[in-house]
Amino acid sequence: MRVKILLSLVLALLFKTIAAYSNGKIRSACESLKPEHGYSSSTDPPPYKLTVNSSKFSPGDQIQVTLSGATFFKGFLMEARDFGNPEGGPVGNFTVMDSAKSQLLKCGQGSAVSHTSAGKKMEIRVLWNAPENSPPVVSFLVTVVQHYNVYWERIPGPVISQSGVVPSLPNPTAVTDKGQATPSPLPPQPFSSEGCGKTKSCLRDPAGCVPAGGSPCFFLSFSVEGEAVLFELSGPADGYLSFALSMDKWMGNDDVYMCVRDGKRVDVSAAYLRGRTHPENIIQGALRDVAWSWSDGVMKCRFRRGIYTPQSPGRFLLNESYYLFMAHGPTNNGKIHRHDCQPLISTNQKVISGVPEDLTGSRSPEIMKFHGSLMLIAWMTSVSAGVIIARYFRDEWPDSALFGQTVWFQVHRALMIFTVSLTFLGFILPFVYRGGWSRRAGAHPYLGCVLMTLALLQPIMAICRPPPDSERRWMFNWLHLSVGTVAEVIAVLTMFLGIHQQALRLPEPGSTTVLAGSIVWGVAARLLLEFHSRGLLKIGTSNSTDQEAILSGQPGQSVRDDKGSQFRKVVLTVFLCGNIGFLSVLLYTINNM
Numbered sequence: 001m002r003v004k005i006l007l008s009l010v011l012a013l014l015f016k017t018i019a020a021y022s023n024g025k026i027r028s029a030c031e032s033l034k035p036e037h038g039y040s041s042s043t044d045p046p047p048y049k050l051t052v053n054s055s056k057f058s059p060g061d062q063i064q065v066t067l068s069g070a071t072f073f074k075g076f077l078m079e080a081r082d083f084g085n086p087e088g089g090p091v092g093n094f095t096v097m098d099s100a101k102s103q104l105l106k107c108g109q110g111s112a113v114s115h116t117s118a119g120k121k122m123e124i125r126v127l128w129n130a131p132e133n134s135p136p137v138v139s140f141l142v143t144v145v146q147h148y149n150v151y152w153e154r155i156p157g158p159v160i161s162q163s164g165v166v167p168s169l170p171n172p173t174a175v176t177d178k179g180q181a182t183p184s185p186l187p188p189q190p191f192s193s194e195g196c197g198k199t200k201s202c203l204r205d206p207a208g209c210v211p212a213g214g215s216p217c218f219f220l221s222f223s224v225e226g227e228a229v230l231f232e233l234s235g236p237a238d239g240y241l242s243f244a245l246s247m248d249k250w251m252g253n254d255d256v257y258m259c260v261r262d263g264k265r266v267d268v269s270a271a272y273l274r275g276r277t278h279p280e281n282i283i284q285g286a287l288r289d290v291a292w293s294w295s296d297g298v299m300k301c302r303f304r305r306g307i308y309t310p311q312s313p314g315r316f317l318l319n320e321s322y323y324l325f326m327a328h329g330p331t332n333n334g335k336i337h338r339h340d341c342q343p344l345i346s347t348n349q350k351v352i353s354g355v356p357e358d359l360t361g362s363r364s365p366e367i368m369k370f371h372g373s374l375m376l377i378a379w380m381t382s383v384s385a386g387v388i389i390a391r392y393f394r395d396e397w398p399d400s401a402l403f404g405q406t407v408w409f410q411v412h413r414a415l416m417i418f419t420v421s422l423t424f425l426g427f428i429l430p431f432v433y434r435g436g437w438s439r440r441a442g443a444h445p446y447l448g449c450v451l452m453t454l455a456l457l458q459p460i461m462a463i464c465r466p467p468p469d470s471e472r473r474w475m476f477n478w479l480h481l482s483v484g485t486v487a488e489v490i491a492v493l494t495m496f497l498g499i500h501q502q503a504l505r506l507p508e509p510g511s512t513t514v515l516a517g518s519i520v521w522g523v524a525a526r527l528l529l530e531f532h533s534r535g536l537l538k539i540g541t542s543n544s545t546d547q548e549a550i551l552s553g554q555p556g557q558s559v560r561d562d563k564g565s566q567f568r569k570v571v572l573t574v575f576l577c578g579n580i581g582f583l584s585v586l587l588y589t590i591n592n593m
């Protein structure tokens with residue numbers, strides 16, 4: 001069934017100067033109810049309110065509508081609107097009760113009421129005539145001007161429904177996202193993080209940040225007030241801020257609450273997220289006391305909703321436990337776009353109406369942390385060690401064997417099998433997480449696929465290699481070295497792109513520095529060993545002895561180059577210590593994201 005009943009009564013009082021509109025003939029504001037002058041709507045709570053003498057009506061009925069305030073006002077513009085289509089223009093005609101103070105304005109299909117002069121008024125009474133073809137639910141809206149530069153735009157008034165009409169969930173896809181009664185503005189003070197974990201639950205990014213502070217802070221708090229929960233959401237956002245309740249850590253089947261900026265206004269709405277697509281907007285009576293503000297690039301919104309929502313069965317019950325998602329992103333014409341960074345997801349499930357807790361969360365899904373860690377272990381450390389062993393340690397340990405093979409070969413093979421296995425495991429994870437190919441990850445996934453292919457090619461070539469004395473052996477050696485080197489270069493590029501991916505964005509510039517440091521460290525170690533092996537570094541015995549040892553082809557009998565061997569082992573040890581240091585820093589960073 002459709003809750004297609006929005007009756008809005010809007011009073012817009014528009015003054016370029018008070019003289020321009022002091023006669024109340026402000027038809028230009030009929031549609032928008034916005035005063036088109038240089039000032040903006042007050043952010044203080046409005047001192048005025050609308051009341052009706054009945055919340056039910058039948059076509060042809062007259063409903064008395066009263067605008068009253070704690071203080072005087074000079075101008076106003078009041079309208080009734082279809083609750084299900086509040087931007088559809090005024091609904092029904094009014095009858096003025098005091099033509100000295102109020103007058104009718106013809107506005108589209110219906111009429112609006114405005115002031116006749118700029119005289120101070122305390123109260124206005126008018127009658128609204130329910131039309132024969134009235135929408136089932138109608139809301140009233142009013143814009144009130146106190147002084148020419150002090151006014152409140154679109155103060156939401158009462159919502160009335162036709163007798164016999166049961167307001168219910170609308171067809172979710174058929175409803176515009178402007179279906180919410182206009183909320184009232186919030187005072188400009190930031191929300192308070194005081195009481196987080198004591199009187200209310202909070203989810204903050206960065207952890208423990210203060211919304212009042214100078215640095216960006218995304219802030220969600222909720223506290224139980226009897227049968228309702230008060231939610232406050234704020235953060236630096238130009239487009240939208242939202243949070244969602246979810247049964248799992250995946251997007252989809254979530255209960256979403258959104259604050260979406262539309263010009264100078266912020267629309268607060270609740271929606272249902274079926275999949276990883278646009279939310280389906282649902283109008284419901286479940287959000288109460290909606291208030292918002294948007295200034296200096298910081299958006300704030302606040303609302304209450306019942307723990308139980310019998311009147312809107314689409315909403316989740318707040319006595320159950322959920323993961324909380326917090327997201328922000330751009331909008332285009334009031335339509336939300338995909339978030340430009342991953343949503344923050346609470347570490348644990350939380351009973352919304354439960355005891356206050358200071359919650360923690362992460363923007364990086366666990367599965368992507370595993371991906372990053374596996375790839376870094378494989379391509380920062382394991383592969384480098386494997387290459388160094390194969391290239392510079394072939395003559396080491398000539399007298400010992402490991403499981404019937406030379407030591408260097410066994411170590412090399414073990415490290416490379418380890419590398420390929422980690423790569424394969426790490427390669428699958430993003431596909432599992434995304435449920436397919438990610439079009440927004442740039443070159444990283446393409447390079448990753450090339451790397452995976454090369455990494456698989458290496459063991460296949462190694463298995464098919466010709467025996468050591470074969471004439472074609474040089475081809476294998478050459479291919480194995482080239483493919484390996486290309487793979488290493490691609491791996492470096494992929495890692496640099498990887499640490500900037502949305503789903504695992506490591507802190508900058510620190511992470512790039514650490515990764516670059518580890519690359520330089522590895523290159524330095526290899527250069528040192530390379531120079532040494534070519535005799536350019538005179539450590540250990542003389543060049544000629546090396547030559548002799550190699551030429552003799554009998555390593556066991558050759559003159560042992562003890563000092564050179566010691567040098568290589570020292571370089572390897574120092575390299576490994578530094579490399580593992582760099583790796584640990586990155587793994588630690590990932591683990592703490």
Ligand SMILES: *[C@@H]1O[C@H](CO)[C@@H](O)[C@H](O)[C@H]1NC(C)=O
Pocket residue numbers: 053054062063064127
């Ligand atoms: C509301 O006021 C109008 C006009 O005075 C009257 O006709 C109508 O019966 C009133 N409705 C109720 C429910 O009192």
Ligand SMILES: *[C@@H]1O[C@H](CO)[C@@H](O)[C@H](O)[C@H]1NC(C)=O
Pocket residue numbers: 092093109110131
């Ligand atoms: C009331 O509004 C309707 C359109 O909704 C218009 O056709 C009609 O003339 C108006 N009635 C009066 C009495 O102004």
Ligand SMILES: *[C@@H]1O[C@H](CO)[C@@H](O)[C@H](O)[C@H]1NC(C)=O
Pocket residue numbers: 308317319320321
């Ligand atoms: C939450 O409330 C509903 C309705 O009152 C009830 O059916 C459900 O068991 C409650 N859940 C928990 C976890 O208490």
